[in-house]
Each structure stands twice: as C-alpha cells, then as structure tokens.
Amino acid sequence: MSMVTTYLSWALLVLGGFLCVSGSVGLLRFPDFFTRMHAASVTDTLATGMILVGLMLQAPTWIVFGKLVMILVFVLLTSPTAGHALAKAALHSGLKPLLPGKGGKIDADPRPSAGGV
Amino acid sequence: MESFIHIIILSMLVTTAAAIVRVKDLFAVTMLAGIYGLLSASFFVxxxxxxxxxxxxxxxxxxxxxxxxxxxxxxxxxxxxxxxxKSNYKPALALTLVTVTGALLIYGTQDMPAFGAADAPVQTHVVPRYLNDSATEIDIPNVVASVLASYRGYDTFGEVVVIFTAGIGVLALIMSTVSTAPVALRASMEEHVILRIVSKMLIPLILIFGLYVQFHGEYGPGGGFQAGVIFASAFFLYAMLFGLTAARKVVNSNWVQALAALGVLLYGSVGVLAMINGGNFLDYNFLAQDDVHGQHMGILFVELGVGITVASVMIIIFFTFSTHQQRDGEPD
Amino acid sequence: MEFLGLFNYWVVVVLMMIGFYIVICSNNLIKKLIGLTIFQTSVFIMYISMGKIEGGTAPILAEGVTLYSNPLTHVLILTAIVVGIATTALGLAIVVRIKESYGTVEEDEIHAKDKKA
Incomplete structure (x- = not known):
C-alpha cells in the first residue's frame, strides 16, 4: 500500500512540475495577453493542485494533511479568480483578444508585449 | 541542491531589481517591486x-x-x-559613485565569516543564551516570539510606537478635512460578481487565519506583527471590492484610530503593571505568582497590543489614502 | 552549501547598489521610494543570511533538534519590515502632498518651480 501511494505521489509531483514548466512556456510563447494569461492561470491551478495532492499522500500526520487541504481549497478559490480579474481588467481597459483575421490567419500582436522583460 | 535554489532566487532578485531600474512605466515598476517582495519572502523561507x-x-x-x-x-x-x-540628472556620475561604493563594500565582505558558519560572531554572542534558556525561562517553543516579546520587549515597544507615529503622520498629512462626505461609490467594481462572491468566502477565512497567527504565535511561526498585517488585508479586500462607504460602515474610522492608540497603551500598561508589582518595566516575571506563568501572560498581552496597533495603523493608512484618492477623483 | 561562501553578501551589495542608484538617479519621487524599498530589502536579506546556520532549522524548539538558526536577526528584521511599510506609507503621503502643492512629482520640475518662486 505504502509503495503504491509513494509512486502515485511522485507521479503527481512530477506531472505537476511538468505542468508548471509548460505553463511558463505558454506564458512566454503565446501571441497575446489573453492566451498567455490562460496558459498561466489554468496550468497553475492544476499544477499546484497536483503538487498539493502529491504532498498530501506523503503527509506524516493528519494535521499536515488538513493544512494541505486548506491550502488546496485556498488555491482553487483564488487562482481562477485572479485569472478572471486579470482578464476582466484587460478587457475593461480596452485590450481586445486576438481573433483570426479575415484571411483566417492570426495577425501579429499589434501592441508592444506587456512587460516583456 | 538547496544552494542551487539559493542561487536561482538570488539571481531572480537581481534581475527584478535591474528591471525596475530600466522600466519607465510606474505601474510595471510597482508590480516588479511586488515580485521582488515575494521573491525575498521565499528566500527568507x-x-x-x-x-x-x-x-x-x-x-x-x-x-x-x-x-x-x-x-x-x-x-x-x-x-x-x-x-x-540643465537639470542635475547625471547618470554617469551616479553610476560611477554606485560602482565605487559597491566595489568597496564587496572588498569589505572579504572579512565576513562564510555563509552558514556556526562559529560566526553573530551566532556566539547572546543567541546561545536565548536558545538554551528560553525553554526553561519562558517555556514557549517559538524562540522568535520569546525574544521579540520578552527578552527584547523594550525594542519592540519602540517599534510599535514608531508604527503608531507613522500612522498619525499619514493622518496629519493627508486626512480629508471633509468629514466623510458621501463620495460616489466607484461603479466599476459593482459588476465584478465573481470577485465579490469569492472574496465574501475568503474574507472570513483570512480573518480567522489572522487570529490563528496571532494566538498561535507562541507555538509556531506567527505573532502580532504578522497577524496585524494579515488581519488588515482582509479589510483592504473588502474596501476595494465593496467600496469605501461600505467599508466605513464595518469599521468606524474613529474606532480604528482609538484602537491604534489602545494597542500601544496595552503594551505599555503591561510594562507598568510589572513595575507596580515590584519589577522593572516589562519584566513579566512579576505579572503572576510563578515566573513562567507571568511570562506567558505578558507575551500574550504584548502580542495582542502589537497586533491591534499594527492592524489598525494599516487600516488607517489604507483608508486615508483611498479617501484622498476618491476625493481627488481618478485621473484616468 | 560550502561553495556559496560570500555569494549572498555579494548579491546583497549588488541589490543595495541598484536601490541606491534608483534613489539618486531617478527623477520621479515614487520611483525613488521604490528604490529605497529595494535598498531596505537588501539589508533584510543580509541580516537573514547572517543568521542562517548550515544544517540548522527554524528557531522553534522541537524535540530531537539541536541546531537552530539565529532567532535574534529574525526578530530585528520582522519588526523592521512592518516599520518599513509604515514609513514608506508616510513617504507616499508626503509625495501626495507634494503633488497637490506643486502639481508634479518629478524632481527637476519641483526644483524649477522652487527657483521661480
């Protein structure tokens, strides 16, 4: 049993880590603000959730387990909300999502990339 | 492996700071400063x-x-x-000055003990006494709390007074002279239904977490300073989403100002009580029959005083700034 | 951790000098305050790095642990952070007043107005 939970836990941790990295790649590579934000917030929520569940499987005591559950609930509440707030703020301030142009191809980002450090 | 993470976080700190120098958009600079704060927090962990x-x-x-x-x-x-x-803007001169100063400081670090050394002067002076005797003298697990509230309670009292004074200073500088004139509630937040509902779920949790940090500070990481800022942030969230008028109904400004003073007063009166019982100022041993019990009581009340003052001053500062901003109108 | 040696302190010096550069070289008062925050945080990092003992844990007494990091530096910095935000707020309040009196927060424009008056 413990063998199975350990493997499961590590599988979740590795998968979570991979999703974090892929989210960051998306953040750097996607064409406009909305897709970038989508990449960041969606993968982050899932990745953090997976890492937390992976850690829960290794929790030594029930108190640690409970604390991790609380963190998970907090992340599940806040992370999508933050993404939503960001998208809404962007839309509110007049940033339009990139849509396929008339020729069916996506135009290059007309704006200077936001905070491209 | 751990040192690998150190190096990564420290390099990210330097990168963020360098970006702050270059960026001209102050909104972006502020966000970078926030990232800088979060990175340094993870370094502290x-x-x-x-x-x-x-x-x-x-x-x-x-x-x-x-x-x-x-x-x-x-x-x-x-x-x-x-x-x-004609302006006195001379980046080359500044750069030279900074480089020379930095070079001198780096030369100076050659005399510092290596990172993590257990025999460095910092580790050998008073700290062994705190670590060895805290368990018997004060009997709480978190040594940071016992040093903060008991061994160096005098310092902390000074810090709390500084925070209180800064709050008064902000009030004196930009308090609106108009006594809470009914300002038009910013309509833009009305439509954020999701934000409002989620924050309604979160605010009680944040408040409970603040109380936990406050009263569990003797046993785990936490204490009055942390609890104060966490507690205040719940009110910030409420004020941002539901408008200042609604927030003022929840927390009356006069009450908060009185509470800020009350926290400092509570701290000071614990000290005076120790004097009345025959000890020195802030000598908690005299607060109860036996020493350890007195220390526990002293730390509890002193941390409570710190928490009340920090939370109230933060709320005062935020409310004063936002009231001022609403009065000015937003230059969008 | 051995090869880290003085690396932390060098980073502290670099950060401190970046903050110092912003303070003396930027024209905008708010950016100066942010520079001051960077400077301040670099000092925090120095104190906390000095308090770390290799192989130590957080200074919360527990059974079976003998080596703790330095609690004193933690106490000093913990209070300094909260005092720091309080004083920063005071600085920002002064900036707001300057904006109201001079109509600008750029240093050279303030100087120019002072000379005229």
Whole structure:
C-alpha cells in the first residue's frame, strides 16, 4: 500500500512540475495577453493542485494533511479568480483578444508585449 | 541542491531589481517591486526565517504594492525622462559613485565569516543564551516570539510606537478635512460578481487565519506583527471590492484610530503593571505568582497590543489614502 | 552549501547598489521610494543570511533538534519590515502632498518651480 501511494505521489509531483514548466512556456510563447494569461492561470491551478495532492499522500500526520487541504481549497478559490480579474481588467481597459483575421490567419500582436522583460 | 535554489532566487532578485531600474512605466515598476517582495519572502523561507517570510509576503507583495498603486492613481503613471540638459540628472556620475561604493563594500565582505558558519560572531554572542534558556525561562517553543516579546520587549515597544507615529503622520498629512462626505461609490467594481462572491468566502477565512497567527504565535511561526498585517488585508479586500462607504460602515474610522492608540497603551500598561508589582518595566516575571506563568501572560498581552496597533495603523493608512484618492477623483 | 561562501553578501551589495542608484538617479519621487524599498530589502536579506546556520532549522524548539538558526536577526528584521511599510506609507503621503502643492512629482520640475518662486 505504502509503495503504491509513494509512486502515485511522485507521479503527481512530477506531472505537476511538468505542468508548471509548460505553463511558463505558454506564458512566454503565446501571441497575446489573453492566451498567455490562460496558459498561466489554468496550468497553475492544476499544477499546484497536483503538487498539493502529491504532498498530501506523503503527509506524516493528519494535521499536515488538513493544512494541505486548506491550502488546496485556498488555491482553487483564488487562482481562477485572479485569472478572471486579470482578464476582466484587460478587457475593461480596452485590450481586445486576438481573433483570426479575415484571411483566417492570426495577425501579429499589434501592441508592444506587456512587460516583456 | 538547496544552494542551487539559493542561487536561482538570488539571481531572480537581481534581475527584478535591474528591471525596475530600466522600466519607465510606474505601474510595471510597482508590480516588479511586488515580485521582488515575494521573491525575498521565499528566500527568507529558505533561510529558516518563517516568521519574517510571512511578514514580507504580506507586506512586501501585498500592502506596499497596494499603497503605491493608490498613490500612482493620484500622481500619474509614467516617469518622465529628464532630458533637460540643465537639470542635475547625471547618470554617469551616479553610476560611477554606485560602482565605487559597491566595489568597496564587496572588498569589505572579504572579512565576513562564510555563509552558514556556526562559529560566526553573530551566532556566539547572546543567541546561545536565548536558545538554551528560553525553554526553561519562558517555556514557549517559538524562540522568535520569546525574544521579540520578552527578552527584547523594550525594542519592540519602540517599534510599535514608531508604527503608531507613522500612522498619525499619514493622518496629519493627508486626512480629508471633509468629514466623510458621501463620495460616489466607484461603479466599476459593482459588476465584478465573481470577485465579490469569492472574496465574501475568503474574507472570513483570512480573518480567522489572522487570529490563528496571532494566538498561535507562541507555538509556531506567527505573532502580532504578522497577524496585524494579515488581519488588515482582509479589510483592504473588502474596501476595494465593496467600496469605501461600505467599508466605513464595518469599521468606524474613529474606532480604528482609538484602537491604534489602545494597542500601544496595552503594551505599555503591561510594562507598568510589572513595575507596580515590584519589577522593572516589562519584566513579566512579576505579572503572576510563578515566573513562567507571568511570562506567558505578558507575551500574550504584548502580542495582542502589537497586533491591534499594527492592524489598525494599516487600516488607517489604507483608508486615508483611498479617501484622498476618491476625493481627488481618478485621473484616468 | 560550502561553495556559496560570500555569494549572498555579494548579491546583497549588488541589490543595495541598484536601490541606491534608483534613489539618486531617478527623477520621479515614487520611483525613488521604490528604490529605497529595494535598498531596505537588501539589508533584510543580509541580516537573514547572517543568521542562517548550515544544517540548522527554524528557531522553534522541537524535540530531537539541536541546531537552530539565529532567532535574534529574525526578530530585528520582522519588526523592521512592518516599520518599513509604515514609513514608506508616510513617504507616499508626503509625495501626495507634494503633488497637490506643486502639481508634479518629478524632481527637476519641483526644483524649477522652487527657483521661480
């Protein structure tokens, strides 16, 4: 049993880590603000959730387990909300999502990339 | 492996700071400063300073970002490039000065003990006494709390007074003379249904977490300073989403101002009580029949005083800034 | 951790000098305050790095642990952070007043107005 939970836990941790990295790649590579934000917030929520569940499987005591559950609930509440707030703020301030142009191809980002450090 | 993470976080700190120098958009600068605060908080976790990390995460990434943003909405978003040749803007001179000073400081670090050395002077002076005797003298697990509230309670009293004074200073500088004139509630937040509902779920949790940090501070990382900032941030959230008028109904400004003073007063009166019972100022041993019990009581009340003052001063500062901003109107 | 040696302190010096550069070289008062925050945080990092003992844990007494990091530096920095935000807020309040009196927060424009008056 413990063998199975350990493997499961590590599988979740590795998968979570991979999703974090892929989210960051998306953040750097996607064409406009909305897709970038989508990449960041969606993968982050899932990745953090997976890492937390992976850690829960290794929790030594029930108190640690409970604390991790609380963190998970907090992340599940806040992370999508933050993404939503960001998208809404962007839309509110007049940033339009990139849509396929008339020729069916996506135009290059007309704006200077936001905070491209 | 751990040192690998150190190096990564420290390099990210340097990168963020360098980006702050170059960026002219002050909104972006503020966000970078928030990232800088969060990065330093994670560095503090690596350095075993969990109490500090807590505080830095709440203050550096949360409250300070919020305050700077509020100020920016009053002063304008962009930094103007000074191209007037007559101005005293001389980046080359500044760069030289900074480089020379930095080189001297780096030369000076050669005499520092290596990182993590157990025999460094910092580790050998008073700290062994705190670590060895705290368990018997004060009998609480968190040594940071016992040093903060008991061994160095006098210092902490001074710090609380400084915070209180800063709150008064902010009030004196920009308190609106009009006594809470009914300002039009910002309509833009009305439509954020999701934000409002989620924050309604979160605010009670944040408040409970603040209380936990306050009263569990003797046993785990936490204490009055952290709890104060966390507690205040719940009110910030409420004020941002439901408008200042609604927030003022929840927390009366006069009450908060009285509470800020009350916290300092509570701290001071614990000290005076010790004097009345025949000890020195803030000598908690005299607060109860036996020493350890007295220490426990003293730390509990002193931390409570700190928490009340910090939370109230943060709320005062935020409310004063936002009231001022609403009165000015937003130069969008 | 051995090869880290003085690396932390060098980073502290670099950060401190970046903050110092912003303070003396930027024209905008708010950016100066942000520079001051960077400077301040670099000092925090120095204190906390000095308090770390290799192989130590957080200074919360527990059974079976003998080596703790330095609690004193933690106490000093913990209070300094909260005092720091309070003083920063005071600085920002002064900036707001300057904006109201002079109509600008750029240093050279303030100087120019002072000379005229």
């Amino acid at each position: 690596l350095m075993d300073a969990h109490d500090v990390a807590f505080t830095e995460a709440a203050v550096g990434a949360g409250i300070s970002t919020l305050l700077i943003l509020t100020t920016l909405s009053m002063t304008g978003r962009f930094e103007k490039a000074a191209e007037n040749p």
